[in-house]
Amino acid sequence: MKEREIRPRGVALLPFLVFIVIYLGSGIYLQTKGVEMAFYQFPAPTACLIGVAVAFIMFKGTMAEKFTTFAKGVGNEDIIIMCMIYLMSGAFSEVSKLMGGVDSVVNLGLSVIPPHFATAGIFIIACFMALATGTSMGTLAAIAPIAIGIVEKTGLNYPLMMAAAIGGSMFGDNLSVISDTTIAATRTQGCGMRDKFKCNIVIALPAAIITFILLLIFGRPDVAVGIETGSYSFIKVLPYLFVLIFALGGMDVFAVLGIGIVLSGVIGVFAAGISFLDLGKSIYDGMMGMMEVFLTSIFIAGMAEMVSKEGGLLWLIEKVQKIIKGPKSAEVGIAAMVSVTDVAIANNTVSIIVSGPIARGLCEHYKVDPRRSASLLDIFACVMQGAIPYGAQILMIGSLTGGAVSAFEVIPLLWYQWLLAILAIISIFIPFADGVIKKDPWNFEHWVPESELRKKQDTYELKEEQ
Structure with missing residues (x-):
């Protein structure tokens, strides 16, 4: 085995650039032409596959080596878990x-909650559910169909309702102690989950309020609107x-969804007369x-691994480091x-x-x-993840709504994410959030110096077989 250090290369980001230009560019162009659902006319997986092809063409190595790198990204545990949740x-x-579950839930909800409170109610429910489960995807899976049904019954703002569901799911994903993002942020920074929370x-x-x-x-x-509440x-x-x-x-989200599928299937067979074949x-x-x-998720994962191996992500990181002069700019x-x-x-x-x-x-x-640092990592990762048009959350909303809501209709209405980002930036220059933690971080029991951490990690090294 030999080790090769990954060197930063800006040109390695070209596959991502190709994907983004094709995906967003085609949508923007068709939107200007008045095409309905413009951003869904050119499928994201096709645009992403073109980016993958560019990576295979431009990066060095044999075809077998490139496929090995690509497969490593696709096989990442987080990616597999995310895809199974999909x-x-x-x-x-x-x-x-x-x-008939959606109709029953919508009719029951409309008989209890006034229509003008429904959007705010979906946001709060999504907040609590994601906080408990630690997953925005599982939350959206349960909440979005209900929200869609309410919109169809009430005439509420469709994009705003979807934005409320996404915002609530990202609130919980960001804060939950069982969220992958929380675990990753606290482990990489060497601090406790309670203090990060x-x-x-x-x-x-405050952003949620x-x-x-x-x-x-x-x-x-x-x-x-005059709503005739149906039976449930x-x-x-x-x-x-x-x-x-x-x-x-x-x-666990897998247990919740798995049992939920079985429960819905049993009720469908015995209470709604659905055949076993129809259920399957x-x-x-x-x-x-x-x-x-x-x-889209697996293509992006594989492409990201190839770009990372060629130094594209390291190049981005080094560019960020050049602007740092002190503690505040370090946080920025x-x-x-x-x-x-x-x-x-x-x-x-x-x-x-x-x-x-x-x-x-x-x-x-x-x-x-x-x-x-752990808090900032988690906040801004969740802000961007919930707001990029090719992110899993917005893609899932697009799938569940059948393309009825454009990503670019939802993004401006993601009020929670934008408020969260604004308050986080303010907290860098006006440190109102620092008073909640009192311990000296440099004597903190979980802290390990970066020099020691480097001995255990090979983030920027790639092991290759001789």
Whole structure:
């Protein structure tokens, strides 16, 4: 075995640039031409596959070596878990819809909640569910179909309702102690989850409260609507109640979705007269409905691994480091670094893992509190992940709505993410969030100097067989 240091190369980012230019460029062009659902006319997986082809053409090595690198990215544990959530989410959504669950939940909700409170209510439910489960994807899988049904019944602002669901899911994903992003941020920075949570909540909670108030004000129907509440069967609501209650209770997202699928299937067979064959087809259709986001995710993961191996991400990181002069600019650099990385690879957990070791070194050199660094990493990774048009969250919304809502209709309405980013930036220059942690980070029990950490990590080294 021999080791080769990865050297920063800006040109290695070209495959990502090709993907973004084709995907966004075609959408913008068609939008100017008045084409309906312009950003869904050129499929994201096709644009991404072209980027992958560029990577295979321009990077050195044999075809077998390139496929090995690509497969390593696709086989990343976080990517596999995310893709399985896609499939299970689609299956749960389709089976529950087939047995009449969506109609029952919507009608029950409309009989209890006034229509003008529905958008704010979806936001709060998504916040609590994601906080308990630690996953924005699982939260959206359960909440989005209900939100879509409410919109169809009430005439509420469709993009705003979807933005509220995404915002709530990112609130919980950012703060939950069982979230992959929290685990990655605290482990790479060497701090405890409780202290990171304290730093984070001081910024995230005000953003959530302001968002809730804005949704109460602006989330009303554009015109007064007379709603005829249809009938509902409480037994058909049970799968959603199960998902909400047990997710809030901390059950694993796979167990929640798996049992939810079974429960919806059993109710569909015995209470709605669905045949076993129809049930099987429904599960398959639900998974196929997630195929666009599934393929996009694995293509991006494989391309990101190839770009990383060629030094593209390291080049981005080094560019960020050049602007750093002191503790405040170090915090700005950490925020910018993880944001740019997430834009490049469209995975908030992976972007934290990539940026974390550099951020840790900056903490030691510029005396930035590592708990503060962990909070910034998680905040800005989640802000960008929930807002990029090719990110998993917005892609899932596009899949669940059948393309009825454009990513660029939703992005400006992601009030929670934008408020979170603004408050986080303010906290760098006006350190209102620092008072919640009292311990000296340099005597902190979890802290390990970056020099020691380097002995255990090979973030920028690639082992190759001789």
